[in-house]
Amino acid sequence: MTARAEILRRVRAAVGDERAAEAALAPADGAATRAYLRSHADAEVTELFAERVADYRAVVSRVAAAEVPAAIAAAAAALGLAVVVVAPGFPPAWLPGSGGVTWRADDPPLSVEDLDRCDAALTTAALGIAVTGTIVLDASAGQGRRALTLVPDAHLCVVRADQIEPDVPDALGRLDPSRPLTFISGPSATSDIELERVEGVHGPRTLHVIIAEGAAG
Amino acid sequence: MSIPPGEGVVWLGSPPFPQAARQALGNSQLRANLRQATATIRDKRLRVTAELSDWEELRTAAAAIKDQAAAHLDRYLVQLEESVTRAGGVVHWARDASEANAIIGDLVEAAGVREVVKVKSMVTQEIGLNAALAARGIDAVETDLAELIVQLGDDRPSHILVPAIHRNRDEIRDLFAAKMSLHGRPAPAGLSSDPAALAEAARLHLRDKFLTAGVAVSGANFAIADTGTVVVVESEGNGRMCITLPPTLITIMGIEKVLPSFADLEVFLQLLPRSSTGERMNPYTSMWTGVTPGDGPQDFHLVLLDNGRTATLADPVGRQALACIRCSACLNVCPVYERAGGHAYGSVYPGPIGAVLTPQLIGVEHAATLPFASTLCGACYDACPVKINIPEVLTHLRARVVERERRAIPGPEAQVMAAAAMVFSSARLLRAVQWLAGRGGRLLARRGVIRRLPLAGRGWTGGRDLPVPPSRTFRAWWRRYGQREGGQ
Numbered sequence: 001m002t003a004r005a006e007i008l009r010r011v012r013a014a015v016g017d018e019r020a021a022e023a024a025l026a027p028a029d030g031a032a033t034r035a036y037l038r039s040h041a042d043a044e045v046t047e048l049f050a051e052r053v054a055d056y057r058a059v060v061s062r063v064a065a066a067e068v069p070a071a072i073a074a075a076a077a078a079l080g081l082a083v084v085v086v087a088p089g090f091p092p093a094w095l096p097g098s099g100g101v102t103w104r105a106d107d108p109p110l111s112v113e114d115l116d117r118c119d120a121a122l123t124t125a126a127l128g129i130a131v132t133g134t135i136v137l138d139a140s141a142g143q144g145r146r147a148l149t150l151v152p153d154a155h156l157c158v159v160r161a162d163q164i165e166p167d168v169p170d171a172l173g174r175l176d177p178s179r180p181l182t183f184i185s186g187p188s189a190t191s192d193i194e195l196e197r198v199e200g201v202h203g204p205r206t207l208h209v210i211i212a213e214g215a216a217g
Numbered sequence: 218m219s220i221p222p223g224e225g226v227v228w229l230g231s232p233p234f235p236q237a238a239r240q241a242l243g244n245s246q247l248r249a250n251l252r253q254a255t256a257t258i259r260d261k262r263l264r265v266t267a268e269l270s271d272w273e274e275l276r277t278a279a280a281a282i283k284d285q286a287a288a289h290l291d292r293y294l295v296q297l298e299e300s301v302t303r304a305g306g307v308v309h310w311a312r313d314a315s316e317a318n319a320i321i322g323d324l325v326e327a328a329g330v331r332e333v334v335k336v337k338s339m340v341t342q343e344i345g346l347n348a349a350l351a352a353r354g355i356d357a358v359e360t361d362l363a364e365l366i367v368q369l370g371d372d373r374p375s376h377i378l379v380p381a382i383h384r385n386r387d388e389i390r391d392l393f394a395a396k397m398s399l400h401g402r403p404a405p406a407g408l409s410s411d412p413a414a415l416a417e418a419a420r421l422h423l424r425d426k427f428l429t430a431g432v433a434v435s436g437a438n439f440a441i442a443d444t445g446t447v448v449v450v451e452s453e454g455n456g457r458m459c460i461t462l463p464p465t466l467i468t469i470m471g472i473e474k475v476l477p478s479f480a481d482l483e484v485f486l487q488l489l490p491r492s493s494t495g496e497r498m499n500p501y502t503s504m505w506t507g508v509t510p511g512d513g514p515q516d517f518h519l520v521l522l523d524n525g526r527t528a529t530l531a532d533p534v535g536r537q538a539l540a541c542i543r544c545s546a547c548l549n550v551c552p553v554y555e556r557a558g559g560h561a562y563g564s565v566y567p568g569p570i571g572a573v574l575t576p577q578l579i580g581v582e583h584a585a586t587l588p589f590a591s592t593l594c595g596a597c598y599d600a601c602p603v604k605i606n607i608p609e610v611l612t613h614l615r616a617r618v619v620e621r622e623r624r625a626i627p628g629p630e631a632q633v634m635a636a637a638a639m640v641f642s643s644a645r646l647l648r649a650v651q652w653l654a655g656r657g658g659r660l661l662a663r664r665g666v667i668r669r670l671p672l673a674g675r676g677w678t679g680g681r682d683l684p685v686p687p688s689r690t691f692r693a694w695w696r697r698y699g700q701r702e703g704g705q
Contacts, residue, residue: 008291014292035274035278037270112462132497145511145512146512172479178506193381193389201455
């Protein structure tokens with residue numbers, strides 16, 4: 001017997017009798033089992049999102065859509081970035097002039113070594129989650145493949161205010177599970193030494209989230 | 218039909234819990250480290266769980282989803298296999314640890330590499346993957362900070378979430394300074410014991426390994442039957458490195474990790490980080506479905522492991538332990554764990570959840586002391602985000618242990634119980650024993666308590682004091698006063 005057949009046989013032997021006794025399946029999505037809230041957002045979502053992202057010691061800027069290039073330039077200057085890789089499909093209108101920064105396209109895709117030589121990655125996001133202060137990337141246009149936002153030591157991410165969902169249930173409802181998804185809540189961190197939180201391990205040690213308000217979806 | 222138990226779950230040669238705990242209690246450094254760490258995490262968890270007014274409803278939903286998944290596990294596993302295969306992944310099935318290790322070893326050899334990077338994974342600990350790969354000449358590099366500390370120290374994990382919780386910063390500094398150079402880039406000169414400096418040393422040590430690795434091995438927090446999506450929840454970014462950069466990714470998961478649908482994650486992604494690290498959300502959660510052209514590994518394997526899980530599923534009371542999402546909240550609130558530490562449990566799975574999971578995965582006869590490693594205070598049940606009634610399972614397993622022993626030569630406990638049954642069934646005998654206890658107690662007592670019983674009773678007082686029996690029993694008092702007043 002194959003391992004597959006054997007394991008399935010064991011499962012059926014373990015639960016089969018009781019299942020046969022059940023007249024019908026009790027669906028897990030019955031009202032009684034899904035009595036929890038759809039959202040815990042108790043404030044205006046943009047405000048809450050900004051506050052909760054900052055709680056993780058990420059940097060947050062809130063700007064009007066037209067000010068996004070200036071905000072990116074200011075962030076690059078503040079962090080002293082020289083080379084920034086820009087995700088394919090990032091809105092060209094949001095890209096600042098050079099201003100001493102080399103903006104590299106990931107097209108054709110950079111090698112891992114080249115990515116490692118970039119100081120930061122610049123992307124958009126699929127959506128934001130206000131209650132948990134999370135940005136989610138789904139690798140579609142403007143966000144880049146997963147390595148892009150992982151290898152460089154800083155990540156600049158522009159989220160439109162209208163992309164912010166109040167809480168986790170609504171956010172998951174809007175995501176496409178067939179795409180690779182990365183949920184990011186602050187910079188990389190560890191609590192492995194005496195459970196004391198330290199920001200910055202293997203992922204980007206700096207996360208700067210720019211919230212673009214009044215931008216057209 | 219008998220279902221065979223799991224292998225590898227316990228560390229062979231570990232002493233039984235009472236003996237191991239007694240040794241651990243003598244280590245004051247260990248107790249100080251644990252007290253400090255568990256107190257910190259308990260406060261954080263309470264703060265963020267209190268933010269959600271529907272915490273109880275979320276727990277109820279999680280328990281119901283896990284119940285549903287367990288009751289129809291065969292259907293969901295087959296569906297998961299179909300979904301992953303459709304998305305370009307390859308699914309393997311392993312009955313036990315040896316089978317899983319052989320599958321993974323073959324895959325690594327087929328990829329032509331001698332070193333793999335690993336994401337922290339309880340199940341690879343359970344099957345002893347690192348040792349099995351080493352026997353084939355393959356190095357497995359742990360990339361989670363705490364797992365790296367355990368690996369460099371040739372140590373054992375003592376906590377589900379923070380395997381090196383028994384080590385303090387100074388011990389870790391010394392370890393890094395002494396051992397990192399043996400496995401790659403040495404620790405920076407003049408390394409301090411500041412946690413940030415230690416994390417930086419780990420970053421530098423592992424960086425090249427991430428960027429050049431050919432194969433990664435990971436566990437999974439969840440796998441979704443209807444979409445084939447695999448979920449890894451982490452903090453440091455080592456998980457993202459492993460599941461993104463190497464061309465081949467091998468993920469191994471216990472069969473109980475499957476969830477029916479993608480929407481179910483809305484419950485677990487709220488419960489897990491808050492229960493585990495006490496955060497609203499952990500820094501990184503990665504989800505992938507099979508293979509994505511041009512992004513991440515192009516060769517993805519998913520190994521589905523039984524290793525005692527179906528045996529656990531066969532017990533209608535005990536099976537709730539399979540709902541565990543490995544948050545470790547039960548460890549952090551447990552008075553026994555806080556004092557004895559994780560190693561005393563002699564298992565990959567320590568603490569309250571370990572005390573119910575380990576005996577079921579390997580058979581109660583092989584871990585007969587673990588169901589007794591608890592005061593049954595119930596703090597673990599209150600803390601559990603998926604509402605596993607750990608005290609209920611503990612008492613159920615105790616009954617199974619006693620049931621087994623009854624068939625063998627009766628132990629001291631059984632003999633005492635038999636004697637007590639005889640005494641309590643005879644008023645005359647009870648009176649005689651109470652008279653003796655009253656006299657004897659006063660002889661042994663010092664300041665109101667008996668610290669040490671003679672002869673066979675020594676075992677009982679080894680871990681506790683005994684109050685002195687009263688000089689006059691209730692029955693004696695009743696004969697003198699109660700009847701008279703009752704008669705008026």
